Amino acid sequence: MSDKLEFTQEVQQxxxxxxxxxxxxxxxxxxxxxxMNSCCYSGDLVEEIPVGRxxxxxxxxxxxxAGLIQGEINPPFIKYCINRKNxxxxxxxxxxxxxxxxxxxxxxxxxxxxxxxSTLSGTH
Amino acid sequence: MSDKLEFTQEVQQxxxxxxxxxxxxxxxxxxxxxxMNSCCYSGDLVEEIPVGRxxxxxxxxxxxxAGLIQGEINPPFIKYCINRKNxxxxxxxxxxxxxxxxxxxxxxxxxxxxxxxSTLSGTH
DNA sequence: AAATCATTTCGTAATTTTGCGAAATATTAA
DNA sequence: TTAATATTTCGCAAAATTACGAAATGATTT
Numbered sequence: 116m117s118d119k120l121e122f123t124q125e126v127q128q129x130x131x132x133x134x135x136x137x138x139x140x141x142x143x144x145x146x147x148x149x150x151m152n153s154c155c156y157s158g159d160l161v162e163e164i165p166v167g168r169x170x171x172x173x174x175x176x177x178x179x180x181a182g183l184i185q186g187e188i189n190p191p192f193i194k195y196c197i198n199r200k201n202x203x204x205x206x207x208x209x210x211x212x213x214x215x216x217x218x219x220x221x222x223x224x225x226x227x228x229x230x231x232x233s234t235l236s237g238t239h
Numbered sequence: 240m241s242d243k244l245e246f247t248q249e250v251q252q253x254x255x256x257x258x259x260x261x262x263x264x265x266x267x268x269x270x271x272x273x274x275m276n277s278c279c280y281s282g283d284l285v286e287e288i289p290v291g292r293x294x295x296x297x298x299x300x301x302x303x304x305a306g307l308i309q310g311e312i313n314p315p316f317i318k319y320c321i322n323r324k325n326x327x328x329x330x331x332x333x334x335x336x337x338x339x340x341x342x343x344x345x346x347x348x349x350x351x352x353x354x355x356x357s358t359l360s361g362t363h
Numbered sequence: 364a365a366a367t368c369a370t371t372t373c374g375t376a377a378t379t380t381t382g383c384g385a386a387a388t389a390t391t392a393a
Numbered sequence: 394t395t396a397a398t399a400t401t402t403c404g405c406a407a408a409a410t411t412a413c414g415a416a417a418t419g420a421t422t423t
Contacts, residue, residue, distance in 0.1 A: 120287050120288070120289070122263040122266075122267055126263050126266045126267050126270060127263050129260060129266045130260065130261055130262055130263045130265075130266045133257040133258070133259075133260035133261040133266070134257070134261035135257075136253060136254065136257035136261075137254055137257040137258040137260075137261045138254055138410090138411085139246040139250050139251055139254045141254075142246075142250045142253045142254045142257070142336075143246055143250050146250060146336065146339075149337075149339070149340045150339065150340060156369085156370095157369075157370065157371095158369060158370080163244050164244070165244070166411090166412075166413090167412070167413055167414080168369085168370070168371090168413095169370090169371075169372080169373095169412080169413065169414075169415095170411070170412050170413070171370095172370065172371055172372085173371090173372095173410095173411080173412085174411095175370095175371095176371085191367090191368055191369045191370075191419075191420055191421070192368095192369065192370085193369075193370065193371090197340075202337075202340075205337070206337040206338065209333050209337060210334070210337070212266075212270065213273075213326075213329070213330040213333060213334070214330065215270075215273070215274065216273045216274060216321075216326075262380090262381085280399085280400095281399075281400065281401095282398095282399065282400080290381090290382075290383090291382070291383055291384080292383095292399085292400070292401090293382080293383065293384075293385095293400090293401075293402080293403095294381070294382050294383065295400095296400065296401055296402085297380095297381080297382085297401090297402095298381090299400095299401095300401085301380095315389070315390050315391065315397095315398055315399045315400075316398095316399065316400085317399075317400065317401090
């Protein structure tokens with residue numbers, strides 16, 4: 116009851132992948148690459164994305180680290196592609212996470228003791 | 240061709256939601272809340288999650304700001320629930336993003352000029 | 364060998380995130 | 394009114410993220 120828990124692999128993986136998806140540049144790259152069978156030169160990307168070359172390189176590195184993309188070398192160019200296997204795994208992971216709802220079940224302890232509820236506004 | 244682009248609403252929204260999902264504590268909370276019709280006291284959560292009360296409060300605030308949860312007041316308790324409407328919107332958004340692949344189509348410019356490709360290892 | 368080219372790594376700075384304890388807030392109980 | 398309770402806000406520190414230009418890397422062309 117009062118034991119702190121270790122997060123499951125699933126929770127940690129979703130957090131890790133979400134972190135990779137937490138920047139517009141990286142979402143854009145993934146959106147583009149996931150739609151193509153082929154790959155993109157970093158040089159092609161830098162022309163359409165409003166960041167410098169070294170910054171783009173960092174974002175690509177992060178996506179590579181997260182396993183979502185992979186590179187292919189053809190010097191002096193480097194092409195990046197979606198890592199289909201991991202992309203499909205991410206797809207599976209998010210689909211489960213987002214759809215595994217049981218809105219009928221009530222599982223929270225003190226759930227029934229709620230009276231006089233008033234909805235909070237969602238301000239910040 | 241060389242014009243820098245503004246990111247679409249879709250790309251920005253996915254990045255924003257992903258940021259909210261980019262921490263295990265927040266993923267855990269959402270996983271739990273999305274599975275219940277009811278809500279959770281912050282006090283219930285702090286017993287199972289390995290962070291202090293003020294830190295938990297901050298995570299809840301972020302999820303509230305992202306629109307994924309909402310609070311209900313029953314002083315001195317505050318219950319948090321999933322914001323079903325926005326949760327379903329997020330579901331829709333990610334489903335589209337993750338499944339809108341066209342692995343057959345080749346759309347990258349210099350795509351055909353690749354020879355001698357060798358796969359990069361996914362190290363960091 | 365020297366120049367060129369695409370990309371990455373390095374060094375650095377600004378900003379954001381994460382975490383905690385102490386203090387503040389707001390309601391209920393004594 | 395005072396004490397107790399649950400949660401949030403504040404102040405702060407450590408760490409991570411984001412961004413850029415300059416320098417380094419690695420391969421090709423002259």
